[in-house]
Amino acid sequence: MIRRVRLSDVAALAETSTKTASRVINGHTKVGSDTRERVEKAVRELGYRPDPLARSLRRGTDDTIGVVVDEVSDPFFASVIGEIERMALDRAMTVIIASTQRLVDREHIVIDGLLQRRVAGLIIASVSHDHAHLKTAPCPVVFIDRVAVNLDSDAVLVDDRAGARLGVDHLISHGHKRIAYLGDYLGIDTARSRLDGYRESLELAGIPMRDDYVIGMDPSLADSGPIVEALLATPEPPTAIFSANTRCSLRVLTTLHRLGRTDIAFVSFGDFAMADALTPPITVVDHSPEFIGRLAADRLLRRMAGDEMPTQTITTPLHLVPRGSGELAP
């Protein structure tokens, strides 16, 4: 392990040049079979493995996939990453992750850093609003969860608007008219699209939209308690809550349970562990992070292999999982 075996060592043992040894290792055809065997034997004997750094430097590209997400510990992204990593490892590629903490500046820094490292491909859940600078990226890029702006690129998305509609329509069909929307702060497209879906559902049902029912919470806020309490203490409190993402659901549900307000109908955009063990079990609009990860990685790997297909925006399927909380009457 410690002693580094170089290509030249292999070449010396095989009594040939480094170039030819390199040819054998990289599977070039034009090598005499006896020479090839000598080199292969030397490789085995010395336990030689090419230095990935030197190779990358020379080749100009690293066998590495860069993944940029909000935060690794977000369960959604953790699953996405897990799946990407699994696919990468099958191909002996490395995964470098970098999180943005939802900061646009930080996103630029980490993407730049990854490109500096000559990653062979990028998978990005972006929080910025302009990706024109990636037009010249020296590697394929696949966006996940959030669209690319000013850039023609592959993307694997969730149909945010449709998902929100699915959830809100469900609540409406169970007789709710006073439905609150709780989500992260609304600076992100994903959040805006979900809000659009919510708005659309209400509109189609002829329910007037009320601003005081729409709450965007700072995701770094530890305790959503006061906000939820205030919402429920209004003269006309909502009878149902649509939560626009998992992280938000976890926090709001904690509060609702603490307050003993499990009579409020609830639908979560995004499933989570224990959702079906709560009382009542939580109705969710489900999308599979693993599936998104797999699709994104697949797309990226194909591009990295040179596939010149037209860019595509893939929308992953969504479905409502009724479990109880979304079927409560007002």
Added chain:
Amino acid sequence: MIRRVRLSDVAALAETSTKTASRVINGHTKVGSDTRERVEKAVRELGYRPDPLARSLRRGTDDTIGVVVDEVSDPFFASVIGEIERMALDRAMTVIIASTQRLVDREHIVIDGLLQRRVAGLIIASVSHDHAHLKTAPCPVVFIDRVAVNLDSDAVLVDDRAGARLGVDHLISHGHKRIAYLGDYLGIDTARSRLDGYRESLELAGIPMRDDYVIGMDPSLADSGPIVEALLATPEPPTAIFSANTRCSLRVLTTLHRLGRTDIAFVSFGDFAMADALTPPITVVDHSPEFIGRLAADRLLRRMAGDEMPTQTITTPLHLVPRGSGELAP
């Protein structure tokens, strides 16, 4: 972004040699102040940033921390990684993660791969039983969650035995005598130590240990239902369950709720989202993954900075969080 600026470009613009430019960039002192300024100006004007690959190749070490865990999507590890990454990014270091899927062979492969990449440090949650081969590792190594075997190394651990004792004693003090132990398969030290704690608690309370109350489940098993059902269907079913880790708790609780058996007392080793929103809320023995991540990263960074302190095994604090499920009477 695409145009690569080299050190020689900087040197040319600053009208000096690459050597001197390099000195300025790496903060050497022996450079004339006017020269230094010219170089700095050139760096700014060209937007130069050293190529990390070339630098690593030359230096023999990469500004990268390698993290090896069972699986990224495991909430415990996701949090640990998140914290490590945060600390690394503050120091402009990169994090490469690799997961073992709990396979010893795979662990060897990924660790080897990381060392090949000349990572500056390693943080490992190991599943293997011998780490002698890391004695010669060219970089500092910190173990997390699981001890190093045959290797004197830093480690940041949870006191598994004490944690299990805490949980099981708690159940015993609430009158339980028939306490089941559910955990992952027992091939891992962590799991064994927890089982030891369980055994010890029973012993001290004069409760005979029953093999049919100890169940090690394959973590890849999707549905723990049949196992739990069988356990509860025995002639003398347990009145309490101690679950040895979070992943296990999530699965078992799902089953218990489905069966409507929330009368069974339950203590989980490891907290999780929604634990306090379940009915009854789940009593847990809590340990902070973030804390573990921070301690491990801190330790590693100090070693990387050349600190030659003696190796240390740090045990993170544990505490019982009584919430209801652990206080149920038999």
Added chain:
DNA sequence: ATTCCCTTGGTAATCGATGTCACAAACTGA
């Protein structure tokens, strides 16, 4: 004034693998 030291900067080697190009040998076809 001369020697010595110290600062400063240049040249070239190095890290390890690979692309370019040239060249020899072997082989083809006429």
Added chain:
DNA sequence: TCAGTTTGTGACATCGATTACCAAGGGAAT
């Protein structure tokens, strides 16, 4: 037999930053 091709091989340059080594110039000390 000879031009022309194919095949196999190696010397050398290259990727970009760092560094060992050397040299020159300025200032201080004798």
